[in-house]
Amino acid sequence: MTEYGRGPGSEPWHPEDPLYGDQGWGGQQPAHGQNQYGGGQQPYPQDPYGQQPQPQDPYAHQAQPQDPYAQQPQSQDPYGQQQSYQQQPGYGVQQDPYTQQQPQQSQPPYNNGGWDTGQQPAAMPYDAQQADPYGGRQAGYGETHDYYGTPEAYPPPQPPGRREAAPEPAPAQSPDWDPEVQPEETHPFFTGADDGGDKDDEHDDDPRESRRGSRGGNERRGKGKKKSRSGFACLVVAVVLVGGVGGVGYLGYSLWQDKFGAAPDFTGTGTGDVEVEIEKGALGYDIGKILKQKGVVKSVDAFVAAQNDNPKGKSIQAGVYLLHEKMSAAEALKMMTDPNSQNLLVIPEGYRNIVIYGMIDKKLGLKKGTTKGIATSKASDLGLPDWVSDDKDIKDPLEGFLYPAAYPVTKETKPETLLKKMVSRANEEYDKFDLEGTAKKYKLDGPWQVLTVASMVQAEGLTHDDFRKMAEVVYNRLKPNNVITNRKIEFDSAFNYLKNQSRIKISSKEIRTNPDPYNTYYHEGLPPGPISNPGDEALRATLNPTRDGWMFFISLDGKKTEFTKTAAEHEKLNRKFKEEHGLD
Numbered sequence: 001m002t003e004y005g006r007g008p009g010s011e012p013w014h015p016e017d018p019l020y021g022d023q024g025w026g027g028q029q030p031a032h033g034q035n036q037y038g039g040g041q042q043p044y045p046q047d048p049y050g051q052q053p054q055p056q057d058p059y060a061h062q063a064q065p066q067d068p069y070a071q072q073p074q075s076q077d078p079y080g081q082q083q084s085y086q087q088q089p090g091y092g093v094q095q096d097p098y099t100q101q102q103p104q105q106s107q108p109p110y111n112n113g114g115w116d117t118g119q120q121p122a123a124m125p126y127d128a129q130q131a132d133p134y135g136g137r138q139a140g141y142g143e144t145h146d147y148y149g150t151p152e153a154y155p156p157p158q159p160p161g162r163r164e165a166a167p168e169p170a171p172a173q174s175p176d177w178d179p180e181v182q183p184e185e186t187h188p189f190f191t192g193a194d195d196g197g198d199k200d201d202e203h204d205d206d207p208r209e210s211r212r213g214s215r216g217g218n219e220r221r222g223k224g225k226k227k228s229r230s231g232f233a234c235l236v237v238a239v240v241l242v243g244g245v246g247g248v249g250y251l252g253y254s255l256w257q258d259k260f261g262a263a264p265d266f267t268g269t270g271t272g273d274v275e276v277e278i279e280k281g282a283l284g285y286d287i288g289k290i291l292k293q294k295g296v297v298k299s300v301d302a303f304v305a306a307q308n309d310n311p312k313g314k315s316i317q318a319g320v321y322l323l324h325e326k327m328s329a330a331e332a333l334k335m336m337t338d339p340n341s342q343n344l345l346v347i348p349e350g351y352r353n354i355v356i357y358g359m360i361d362k363k364l365g366l367k368k369g370t371t372k373g374i375a376t377s378k379a380s381d382l383g384l385p386d387w388v389s390d391d392k393d394i395k396d397p398l399e400g401f402l403y404p405a406a407y408p409v410t411k412e413t414k415p416e417t418l419l420k421k422m423v424s425r426a427n428e429e430y431d432k433f434d435l436e437g438t439a440k441k442y443k444l445d446g447p448w449q450v451l452t453v454a455s456m457v458q459a460e461g462l463t464h465d466d467f468r469k470m471a472e473v474v475y476n477r478l479k480p481n482n483v484i485t486n487r488k489i490e491f492d493s494a495f496n497y498l499k500n501q502s503r504i505k506i507s508s509k510e511i512r513t514n515p516d517p518y519n520t521y522y523h524e525g526l527p528p529g530p531i532s533n534p535g536d537e538a539l540r541a542t543l544n545p546t547r548d549g550w551m552f553f554i555s556l557d558g559k560k561t562e563f564t565k566t567a568a569e570h571e572k573l574n575r576k577f578k579e580e581h582g583l584d
Contacts, residue, residue, distance in 0.1 A: 263301035269331050270296070270324030275343060277408045280318040284308075287316060291332060295325050302329040312337040319344045320408030342406070345418065349404040349535030350458045354500060356402045356422075356533070360415055371415040378416060383423045385430075389448045393517040393528040395498075400451050400530030401426040429536065438543050442475050448529070450542060455530035458538035459493035460553075466561050467541030469550050473563075476551055478525065484551060484567050489520035489527075497531035504558060505581050556580060 276294050278287055288303035297303045306329035307313035316336050320343040323335055335341040345363050347356055357372040364371075375382075379397045388397060398419070403426035407418060435447035444450055453474050461467045477485050495511050496502055498518035511521045518527040534542075552570035553563045556577055564570045577583070 263305060264299045265302035266298045266326045266328050268326075268328060270327035272325045274323050274325055275320055275410050276323055277320045277410065278316065278318050282318065284313070287336075288329075291323075294323075296323050296327055296332050297329045298326075299329075303332065306330045306333045310334075310337070317406065318408070319406050320410055343409055344406040345409050346406045347402060347404045347422070347533070349538070350532045351402075351404065352497065352500075352532050353396050353399050353402055360418055363409055364413060364415060364418075366415065371419070374415050375419060378419075382416070382419050383427065385427055385447075387447045389529060391528045395518070395529070397529075398423070400455050400533055402533050403429055404533055404535045426533075429539075433539055433543055435543075442478075444526075449526055451534070452526050452530045454534040454538045454542040455532040456489070456491055456493060456527075457542055458534035459497075459532045460491060460561075461538070461541075462559070462561065464537050464541060466553075467538050468544065468546045469548070469561075469563050470553060471542045471545035472547065472550050473553060474526075475545060476549070487524040489525070491520050494518050494520045494527050494531055497527075505583060507583060 274294050274296055276290060276296060278290065282290070284304045284307045285300060288297065288300035288307075291297045291303055292300055307316075310330070310333050313333055316333075321336050321341050322343050323332055323341065327335075345359060347359070353375070354372070357375060358368065360366070360371040361368050375396070375398050382398065384397060384401060402419070402422040405422075405425055407421055409418070430447070430451070435450045438444070438450050439446050442450075444453070453471060456474065457467045457470045461470050474489060476482065477489055478487060480487070492504075492506055492511070495506060495514065495516075495518070498514070498516045511519070513522070515522055517523060518531065520527060549565045550563045551565050552567070552573075553561050554570065554573045554577055555561045556573070562573055564573065
């Protein structure tokens with residue numbers, strides 16, 4: 001219900017509420033043929049809201065009292081003469097129910113009709129001077145614009161006796177789309193609206209009804225066009241679905257391959273040459289990663305799998321390997337376990353520096369003497385420790401620090417780079433031992449002399465047992481109470497070092513008359529510095545010599561060393577040696 005009237009149907013308001021009701025037809029319905037507006041003026045009933053203003057009744061003195069709507073041309077439609085409403089300023093506008101207004105005089109109220117609401121009729125007088133309920137009335141007090149004066153306005157309320165059934169609702173217009181069919185796609189991607197030559201464009205200015213025309217209103221326009229567009233949309237959707245399914249399938253296959261499938265791998269032995277350097281401490285995955293980066297193997301997993309399948313797979317050492325491009329992982333592993341495939345510079349234990357310099361020149365293709373010149377001029381820049389002696393008689397400060405090992409070499413390797421690697425490796429290995437503690441134990445002058453002893457043991461001995469016995473011989477001869485050799489070491493290896501030779505047949509005259517500081521037959525104590533580059537076994541033997549009282553040793557055939565404790569035993573073996581080699 002609105003403030004202008006009610007719709008058809010039941011009337012859900014409480015009959016005792018004076019603010020509701022018919023607002024103008026509070027009386028009873030007249031009997032058949034009786035004027036519902038006739039009779040004298042009834043007194044106003046007592047009403048708790050009696051001071052309320054009473055709305056005017058525009059139907060009080062219509063020309064035909066029996067029918068307040070008789071003047072309307074079409075009695076079947078009380079709203080038929082819409083033009084009369086245009087002059088009505090504000091009929092039906094409710095007044096403030098609490099405003100102090102005097103009741104209008106000479107207004108016939110609703111009276112004794114047959115329509116009973118069960119309450120006292122509200123005093124709803126009608127204007128006696130109103131001849132036309134909608135015609136030309138001036139706006140009353142407090143009235144505003146006529147809400148019924150336009151064709152779009154609400155119709156005025158009707159008396160209960162004249163209310164007609166609500167008009168049948170207009171038949172619903174057929175929708176522009178078929179409820180049984182999915183709505184047509186409107187996006188240009190599906191409809192093809194971008195096509196400027198669409199034939200439907202010629203009807204765009206026509207009314208919608210004219211487009212339906214004789215199709216009965218239920219048939220959609222452009223049905224034939226829709227089929228083609230719907231087919232295209234279906235094709236696009238199908239392509240998208242197929243692509244999605246294919247992508248998911250490919251992803252699933254990739255995941256399955258990663259988890260359960262064989263790793264990607266090349267076949268064959270490959271082509272070309274590649275230098276691959278493996279750093280110290282590299283494991284299977286690290287090696288595989290380097291090989292993949294160099295283009296040797298196709299995947300890291302393939303190499304790791306090959307390494308696990310090969311019993312020698314874990315024996316790969318640091319170094320530079322000469323391999324091929326695009327090799328199978330198994331072939332690459334086979335070459336790396338073959339020593340001939342490594343591009344390494346191998347420094348044996350006990351080699352002197354002068355020999356190692358020549359090896360570097362040859363490996364790098366340099367002129368003879370190049371590396372020795374760099375070692376002499378840049379010795380202090382190659383990383384020697386601070387405990388190295390600065391004795392002026394030292395022939396080569398790097399002696400003893402070109403540690404025996406295998407060093408990777410490439411075409412770009414420089415001599416200085418190799419020398420730094422060797423010194424660094426020596427420092428690393430020497431730090432593993434307590435050289436300082438050993439020097440104090442055997443009354444030596446620091447780690448430098450411990451290294452010197454190790455270099456002499458390495459040069460004279462052949463086995464680990466030889467190394468330990470020879471270390472004891474050195475320590476026993478260095479003792480102050482040694483009256484047999486008078487603290488002279490008397491090692492041939494030291495004399496050969498100063499002569500840069502490796503001879504067994506040395507006459508007593510030659511060896512005992514040479515005053516060179518490195519000649520231990522001529523001078524007491526140790527030589528100024530190391531005479532070779534000792535390895536791990538010689539170092540360990542120097543730190544842990546035997547304690548059997550050995551004072552002498554001699555090798556008769558160069559393969560086996562004989563040890564003795566007394567000068568008499570040694571002299572017996574010495575004569576035998578001279579006899580075999582024709583010496584004085």
